Amino acid sequence: MIRLIFSTALRMAVSFFLIVTLVFLATRLSGNPLDSIGAQGLTQEDRVLLTRYYGLDKGFLDQYLAFLAAFTDGQFGLSFIERRPVAQMVAERLWPSAQLLLTSIAVTLLLAIPMGIVAALWRDRWPGHLVMGLAFLGYAVPNFVLATLLMLVFAYWLNWLPVVGNGTPAHFIMPTAVLAAGLIAALSRFTRNAMLDVLGQDYIRTARAKGLPERVVILKHGLRNAGITILSVVGLQIAGLAASGSVVVEAIFSWPGIGDLLVGAAIRRDYPVLQFGVVVVSVAVLAISALTDLAYAWADPRLRRRAGGMSR
Amino acid sequence: MMAATRPAPMAFWQSLGPFHRIVVALSLALVALAVLAPWAAPFAPTDQSLMSRFKPPYGFDGAKDGFFLGTDELGRDLLSRCIWGLRLTLSLAFLGTAVGLLIGATLGLLAGVTGGWTEAAIMAAVDMQIAIPFTLVALFLLSMLGTSTLVMVLVLGIAGWEQYARIIGAETRRLMAMPFVEAARAAGATPARIAGVHLLPNLVSPIVVQMTLSFSNIILLESSLSFLGLGVQPPTATLGAMVGVGRDYMPNAPWIVLAPSLLILSVTFVVQVLGDLARDRADVRLRRR
Numbered sequence: 064m065i066r067l068i069f070s071t072a073l074r075m076a077v078s079f080f081l082i083v084t085l086v087f088l089a090t091r092l093s094g095n096p097l098d099s100i101g102a103q104g105l106t107q108e109d110r111v112l113l114t115r116y117y118g119l120d121k122g123f124l125d126q127y128l129a130f131l132a133a134f135t136d137g138q139f140g141l142s143f144i145e146r147r148p149v150a151q152m153v154a155e156r157l158w159p160s161a162q163l164l165l166t167s168i169a170v171t172l173l174l175a176i177p178m179g180i181v182a183a184l185w186r187d188r189w190p191g192h193l194v195m196g197l198a199f200l201g202y203a204v205p206n207f208v209l210a211t212l213l214m215l216v217f218a219y220w221l222n223w224l225p226v227v228g229n230g231t232p233a234h235f236i237m238p239t240a241v242l243a244a245g246l247i248a249a250l251s252r253f254t255r256n257a258m259l260d261v262l263g264q265d266y267i268r269t270a271r272a273k274g275l276p277e278r279v280v281i282l283k284h285g286l287r288n289a290g291i292t293i294l295s296v297v298g299l300q301i302a303g304l305a306a307s308g309s310v311v312v313e314a315i316f317s318w319p320g321i322g323d324l325l326v327g328a329a330i331r332r333d334y335p336v337l338q339f340g341v342v343v344v345s346v347a348v349l350a351i352s353a354l355t356d357l358a359y360a361w362a363d364p365r366l367r368r369r370a371g372g373m374s375r
Numbered sequence: 376m377m378a379a380t381r382p383a384p385m386a387f388w389q390s391l392g393p394f395h396r397i398v399v400a401l402s403l404a405l406v407a408l409a410v411l412a413p414w415a416a417p418f419a420p421t422d423q424s425l426m427s428r429f430k431p432p433y434g435f436d437g438a439k440d441g442f443f444l445g446t447d448e449l450g451r452d453l454l455s456r457c458i459w460g461l462r463l464t465l466s467l468a469f470l471g472t473a474v475g476l477l478i479g480a481t482l483g484l485l486a487g488v489t490g491g492w493t494e495a496a497i498m499a500a501v502d503m504q505i506a507i508p509f510t511l512v513a514l515f516l517l518s519m520l521g522t523s524t525l526v527m528v529l530v531l532g533i534a535g536w537e538q539y540a541r542i543i544g545a546e547t548r549r550l551m552a553m554p555f556v557e558a559a560r561a562a563g564a565t566p567a568r569i570a571g572v573h574l575l576p577n578l579v580s581p582i583v584v585q586m587t588l589s590f591s592n593i594i595l596l597e598s599s600l601s602f603l604g605l606g607v608q609p610p611t612a613t614l615g616a617m618v619g620v621g622r623d624y625m626p627n628a629p630w631i632v633l634a635p636s637l638l639i640l641s642v643t644f645v646v647q648v649l650g651d652l653a654r655d656r657a658d659v660r661l662r663r664r
Contacts, residue, residue, distance in 0.1 A: 078503065078506070081503065082507070086515070089515065089516065089519055090519065199647065199651075202647055203640075203643045203644045203647040204640060204643070205595050205598055205599065205615075205639060205640075205643060206599070207598070207599055207602045207615070207618065208618065208636045208639055208640055211618055211622060211625075211636055212636060214622075214625070215625055215629055215632070215633070219625055219626050219629070299506065302508075303505075303506075303507075303508045306510070306511065307508045307509065307510035310508075310510050310511065310514070311602075311603065314603055325514055326514065326603050326605075329514040329515070329517065329603075329605060330518070330603075330604055332518050334518070334519075337514070337515055337518055338515075340511070341511050341515050344508065344511055345506070345507045345508070345511065348506060348507065348508055349506055349507075352506060
């Protein structure tokens, strides 16, 4: 287990380094990043200042080192547009993003896992078809189209919900619904397939033959084992989906989170913000997937024993 | 080979249920509409008429003759813009798919044929790409390189290459162990010839399935980016961009946003159904093997 934690941490470190390097190379692909925002009017003074700050007057290797240094000084560079430390701008956005993500993930877990179980138990009857149909729609309807349609109906026509922004519980309803829709589609399918695999196993037949109540067979023997499979897929898939989804959803509903910040930065070409944001979100997704790997190894006794055996 | 009594498309059509027949017909209609846009659209997509701005579709009060779906904020015919938007959306998706396939197939074949360090490096790149949420990478690249059609096609290509590389890499490794490849190698065929003549024809069916499956992802990605204002710039518009711009007029002129939204819905629906169909067919064939 310790060995596994160590190798996971090492892989994380390598990935982090690779991401930072790729971001640096991509930035320099387009030439001097200050030229692209010349139109927004940098004064000569600012230009000199920023040039020195990013080491743009030096050689390639020095620029790279300066870029790495910008990641270690705690400020992560200065925004081209707002002229304040990027770390500060991102920090302000963390909590709203986390709120939206946590609500959506909670809704997803509450709905998708029961839906997946139902779809597996009544695979060829209407409940199964209904769940799979809904999951299909969740995949096929683009989130921005769903958001636009919901906004049109519930905010403009019925006047039930606020259009954009955050603050009251009512503000959560539409962004959460849109973000969760995609996640539910993915997770309910995974759950269904994992449950179907597990329910075909011998130990389920044994459990039933022992005369255990069906509830215990399904929840204790079935879901617990399916849970391990679900966990192995879900970490990366759901984290990636949630990250991509919240970028679009936050931008649509003007939700003051990191996604909204990044879309704004992309449109205004505020590279320092964009660079840092890409690194932060990628690292967050990598960390979540690494954590699920560990949780997976810990939850599966077979893997736990094997990991223990290796370190012996 | 079986006696070819029917041409393949007919056999395919007859193997479909009624639902899939409708979807296939709809997909052909959409493609035809996109291809024939210059003749199918009643107006040029950029024709403005400030005298007839915000006209509602037929059947609503104030509709104007000749503008079936109404007009937008600049008095442009919405039906024509939808048809041209469909054309641009589908063209970008096809080009993006082609670029992704080109990159992915080349790297996948390279990984499968050479093995060793090359393969390890390519597969590490694949894992990396799977791990990072691509919407972010796309935002970054579009902001960096500017929002031209060329950049968009490249971004869409990069979005899907790793799936092709993964599948083709794995399948190539399997094929490399087969006797006919060994025979070719023993006869002195170069690795490039083995890849082109002996491997590629055997990879066609997994590639086609993957293309159908990832086509909907590419459409989703392109329309989301265009919706956010990072796609091909106005006055040319893809369907996603039309929804994004139309949102500003939603309270008073909802048709501007509804028409392209519903069209995108039908496109993604059709593409998704076809993707599932292709995968199911391939699964059946694999199971039979």
